[in-house]
Amino acid sequence: xxxxxxxxxxxxxxxxxxxxxxxxxxxxxxxxxxxxxxxxxxxxxxxxxxxxxxxxxxxxxxxxxxxxxxxxxxxxxxxxxxxxxxxxxxxxxxxxxxxxxxxxxxxxxxxxxxxxxxxxxxxxxxxxxxxxxxxxxxxxxxxxxxxxxxxxxxxxxxxxxxxxxxxxxxxxxxxxxxxxxxxxxxxxxxxxxxxxxxxxxxxxxxxxxxxxxxxxxxxxxxxxxxxxxxxxxxxxxxxxxxxxxxxxxxxxxxxxxxxxxxxxxxxxxxxxxxxxxxxxxxxxxxxxxxxxxxxxxxxxxxxxxxxxxxxxxxxxxxxxxxxxxxxxxxxxxxxxx
Amino acid sequence: xxxxxxxxxxxxxxxxxxxxxxxxxxxxxxxxxxxxxxxxxxxxxxxxxxxxxxxxxxxxxxxxxxxxxxxxxxxxxxxxxxxxxxxxxxxxxxxxxxxxxxxxxxxxxxxxxxxxxxxxxxxxxxxxxxxxxxxxxxxxxxxxxxxxxxxxxxxxxxxxxxxxxxxxxxxxxxxxxxxxxxxxxxxxxxxxxxxxxxxxxxxxxxxxxxxxxxxxxxxxxxxxxxxxxxxxxxxxxxxxxxxxxxxxxxxxxxxxxxxxxxxxxxxxxxxxxxxxxxxxxxxxxxxxxxxxxxxxxxxxxxxxxxxxxxxxxxxxxxxxxxxxxxxxxxxxxxxxx
DNA sequence: GTGAAAGCGCTAACAG
DNA sequence: CTGTTAGCGCTTTCAC
Numbered sequence: 001x002x003x004x005x006x007x008x009x010x011x012x013x014x015x016x017x018x019x020x021x022x023x024x025x026x027x028x029x030x031x032x033x034x035x036x037x038x039x040x041x042x043x044x045x046x047x048x049x050x051x052x053x054x055x056x057x058x059x060x061x062x063x064x065x066x067x068x069x070x071x072x073x074x075x076x077x078x079x080x081x082x083x084x085x086x087x088x089x090x091x092x093x094x095x096x097x098x099x100x101x102x103x104x105x106x107x108x109x110x111x112x113x114x115x116x117x118x119x120x121x122x123x124x125x126x127x128x129x130x131x132x133x134x135x136x137x138x139x140x141x142x143x144x145x146x147x148x149x150x151x152x153x154x155x156x157x158x159x160x161x162x163x164x165x166x167x168x169x170x171x172x173x174x175x176x177x178x179x180x181x182x183x184x185x186x187x188x189x190x191x192x193x194x195x196x197x198x199x200x201x202x203x204x205x206x207x208x209x210x211x212x213x214x215x216x217x218x219x220x221x222x223x224x225x226x227x228x229x230x231x232x233x234x235x236x237x238x239x240x241x242x243x244x245x246x247x248x249x250x251x252x253x254x255x256x257x258x259x260x261x262x263x264x265x266x267x268x269x270x271x272x273x274x275x276x277x278x279x280x281x282x283x284x285x286x287x288x289x290x291x292x293x294x295x296x297x298x299x300x301x302x303x304x305x306x307x308x309x310x311x312x313x314x315x316x317x318x319x320x321x322x323x324x325x326x327x328x329x330x331x332x333x334x335x336x337x
Numbered sequence: 338x339x340x341x342x343x344x345x346x347x348x349x350x351x352x353x354x355x356x357x358x359x360x361x362x363x364x365x366x367x368x369x370x371x372x373x374x375x376x377x378x379x380x381x382x383x384x385x386x387x388x389x390x391x392x393x394x395x396x397x398x399x400x401x402x403x404x405x406x407x408x409x410x411x412x413x414x415x416x417x418x419x420x421x422x423x424x425x426x427x428x429x430x431x432x433x434x435x436x437x438x439x440x441x442x443x444x445x446x447x448x449x450x451x452x453x454x455x456x457x458x459x460x461x462x463x464x465x466x467x468x469x470x471x472x473x474x475x476x477x478x479x480x481x482x483x484x485x486x487x488x489x490x491x492x493x494x495x496x497x498x499x500x501x502x503x504x505x506x507x508x509x510x511x512x513x514x515x516x517x518x519x520x521x522x523x524x525x526x527x528x529x530x531x532x533x534x535x536x537x538x539x540x541x542x543x544x545x546x547x548x549x550x551x552x553x554x555x556x557x558x559x560x561x562x563x564x565x566x567x568x569x570x571x572x573x574x575x576x577x578x579x580x581x582x583x584x585x586x587x588x589x590x591x592x593x594x595x596x597x598x599x600x601x602x603x604x605x606x607x608x609x610x611x612x613x614x615x616x617x618x619x620x621x622x623x624x625x626x627x628x629x630x631x632x633x634x635x636x637x638x639x640x641x642x643x644x645x646x647x648x649x650x651x652x653x654x655x656x657x658x659x660x661x662x663x664x665x666x667x668x669x670x671x672x673x674x
Numbered sequence: 675g676t677g678a679a680a681g682c683g684c685t686a687a688c689a690g
Numbered sequence: 691c692t693g694t695t696a697g698c699g700c701t702t703t704c705a706c
Contacts, residue, residue, distance in 0.1 A: 002475075004683055015693045020685060027686095030691060045474075050451045051391045052683035056698045060388065062431075071417045073410060073616075080408045083434050092452065094399075094431045097420050114387045115429065137382075138339075222620060253620065260622050279410075280617055283559060283590065285597050341699055352677045357701060367675060389699035393682045 003044035012040035023048055054116060063306060064112030066096045066105055067123040073279045074295050078123055078145065081299025089307050091118075098124075105131040113138045119306035121145065121299075127190070141309035143302040147293065148220075150190045155318040157301045161192045164291045164324045165199030168245060168273060170206075171289075171326055176335035177243040177271060178209055181235060183255065184247045185217040185224060196247050196275065213239060217251050225254020233262065242271060242335045249274035249281045249290055256284070256331070267333030277327050286330035297322055340381035349377035360385055391453060400643060401449030403433045403442055404460040410616045411632045415460055415482065418636025426644050428455075435461075442468040450475045456643035458482065458636075464527070478646035480639040484630065485557075487527045492655040494638045498529045501628045501661045502536030505582060505610060507543075508626075508663050513672035514580040514608060515546055518572060520592065521584045522554040522561060533584050533612065550576060554588050562591020570599065579608060579672045586611035586618045586627055593621070593668070604670030614664050623667035634659055 005023075009016040014033055021027045022037045029037075040046070054060045063086055067075045083093050094117065098104040105128055112120055119141040122131065125148055132154065135142045144154045150161075172180050182200050184193045197214060204212050213235055217228040225246065232255055235241065246252035252274030256266050266272050266286055274281060274290040281288035301320060309315055342360075346353040351370055358364045359374045366374075377383070391397045400423055404412045420430050431454065435441040442465055449457055456478040459468065462485055469491065472479045481491045487498075509517050519537050521530045534551060541549050550572055554565040562583065569592055572578065583589035589611030593603050603609050603623055611618060611627040618625035638657060646652055 005685095006683080016684080017686085017693060017695095018691090021692090024685080028691060033692080047447065047451050049392075049453065049683050051388055051397065051453045052698090053685075054388045054698095055386075055392055055683080055700090056685045058698080069417070070407070070420065071410075071413050073408075073413070076408050076410070076413050079432075080406070080434065083407065083432060087433075092431055092433070092448070094429055095416075095420060096424075096429070097417065110384065111429070114384050116386065116388045257620075257622060280620055283594075283617055284621070285594060342701095343699080353700080354677060354702080355675085358676090361701080363701085365675065370675080386699050389682090390701075391682095392684090392699080393701045395682080 002049075003046040004049070005046075007044055008037065008040045008046050011044060012036040058116075060116040060118055061091050062115065062117040063091050063093050063303060064096065064108070064115070064117035064120045065093050065123070066098055066108045066112070066120065068098055068100050068125050070095065070097055074147065074276065074293065075123055077295030078299035078302075081296040081301075082121060082303045083299075085300045086303045086307070091303070091307065100125055102126065102128045102131065106134060109134050109138070113140065118310050119143075119303075121302050121306065125149075141306045143306060145298065145302065148192050149188070150192055150195060152190075153318070155305070155315075157298045157305070157320045157322065159293065159324055160321045161195040162199040162202070165196035165245075165247075165275065166203045167199075167324055167326055168275070168291050169200045169203035171328070172243050172245065172271070172273065172332070173203060173207060173209075175243075175271070175332060178207075178335075179211050179239065179241045180204070180243045180245055181213045181215060181232070181239075181241045182245050182247070183215045183217055183225075183228065183232065183251055185220050185251065187216070193247050200245060211239070213241065220248045220250055222250045222254040222257065225251035225256075226258045227254070229255055229258025229262075233259070233264070236270065243332070244270065244272045246272065246274045249276035249278045249288060252288055252290070252331075253280060253284055256286075256288075267331050271332045271335070273332050281327075282329065289329045289332040290327050292325040292327050294322055294325070339386075340383040341386070342383075344381055345374065345377045345383050348381060349373040395453075397453040397455055398428050399452065399454045400428050400430050400640060401433065401445070401452070401454035401457045402430050402460070403435055403445045403449070403457065405435055405437050405462050407432065407434055411484065411613065411630065412460055414632030415636035415639075418633040418638075419458060419640045420636075422637045423640045423644070428640070428644065437462055439463065439465045439468065443471055446471050446475070450477065455647050456480075456640075458639050458643065462486075478643045480643060482635065482639065485529050486525070487529055487532060490655070492642070492652075494635045494642070494657045494659065496630065496661055497658045498532040499536040499539070502533035502582075502584075502612065503540045504536075504661055504663055505612070505628050506537045506540035508665070509580050509582065509608070509610065509669070510540060510544060510546075512580075512608070512669060515544075515672075516548050516576065516578045517541070517580045517582055518550045518552060518569070518576075518578045519582050519584070520552045520554055520562075520565065520569065520588055522557050522588060524553070530584050537582060548576070550578065557585045557587055559587045559591040559594070562588035562593075563595045564591070566592055566595025566599075570596070570601070573607065580669070581607065581609045583609065583611045586613035586615045586625060589625055589627070589668075590617060590621055593623075593625075603668050608669045608672070610669050618664075619666070626666045626669040627664050629662040629664050631659055631662070 096108040614629040
């Protein structure tokens, strides 16, 4: 049994209030009393029971975070950002993985509030209105993060995907490419993919380029990218495209894997760029030119906002957009115009 | 203010003990009383306060986990295993990242015990005796995980690295290779690298092969692998090696990156194998043949053991070794003997 | 089957 | 400055 405040008080020969005062530095205590208390704490190896504290102060210093899968490097980056800046403000995080299951998201929201977390960050992939409603119903600060969906009216942190893909397309254009294919995946309503396509088309329109092909992969994985490779290659030849802009790095890598297997060289024969800047993108050869989705920063800003709200500071707008960055690497080659 | 057990009791017109009995199903309650309570709970949207519960039952259902860096995919796999099986037994995990800092490890151990976690899993990279002593001093179940160090006498979960590297070397031998170079990194005392070298040498000895070269990289990163590339290439030519066994996948990939940049083809010109089976290894082209370090399983078994201990089951030996698996992929070519 | 009461370890008035 | 006391929200004897 660990020592309690009572034990300390007894050993120090003072009341528990005095002990409480010294450990919290909440009210003046005579230096002799303080010394006695400190000695007793030392002697007993006393550590305050945070659970008891939480019960009375109603402050748990716990932030709940529900992710789809911590094994996803992008998600891991977000968690890293959350954890690291949370720690700066003395908050701990408790982690739940939903594996994309809507029911689990609901379950975890309940579970976390039961544990008295003071805020929740939900990193989701599919729309889950039930979860959002539940989140709202507990009136605690929350942030909703979704890499694939545009969420209006919800507190979130992201980058402007229309602008990001506009910038990337412009970069390709400036490198001399005029025939740029875009590869997307499963465009749902409100999908961020739609915004990316918008940005892509905006950039083409500016130069009055008509030749635009949009291909749709099955999904967002490397495998999906690989699988659409054949189709891409066919189009590439028929339409003489010189660059491929993939809506996801994973897809870009899958496509490059396919091209590699077919003996086609990137960027010599064809330019491939992605979106996301996942870890592999800088390790893969050739290194992938891509749009940075700043997972770490998104996590960091998210928790910072939650903490602000917990501590009563005023929050500006509910939606924050982080600056855009095109990471220029090897997979993009110049093209003679 | 969320509803409390008192509110429920009042609305239901029963005592709080009765409410407690129905939510915990701990003692028989008349069906009419039960109904009234259930209705009240429904009406008020009541959720028990787990913190208050923890205070009285002394059960937090919280497991603390201290990792070096959640951004490391291997670590993420471990956490995934921990989280997923923890969840099966209704435990939550609270995550702390030390970034390899010894002081932080200590701080987190104190912090976690303060939060009344019932067990701790420490995923570390360097030896930190102070932390281990601290962990022992709180008498709660713990597991010490270290990918780089052999830890004797400490509760841990791992694979037998001597045997693993023996098996890999044998696999290379069976593919016809007789001139195998081993690349290690910073061999400290008790380093797992030493065990791997032991396994490598054991296998060579069995076939009475004398030609063995051991190179030492600066560290365990892809960059370190790349940096030692030049040296490797030189040795390769001078000693006519046909295969490279890297003690870490990262190093293997770095080396392959270097070879790629030098126009040398794997596995056509040279065989490269690794150790770890990190995610990139199956994505990289050519796909890397390697020894699987089963992060997920290690995490899963670790928490299972902690939960067993919490719930009073007897634990067998303190050290568990998981089965070994060689993942055969593309980077290993046959060699005429 | 049910309620009253004690107490988990702590903080925060409230008197002195 | 310090001690006494009343909870925080819940579980758990202990009587009835």
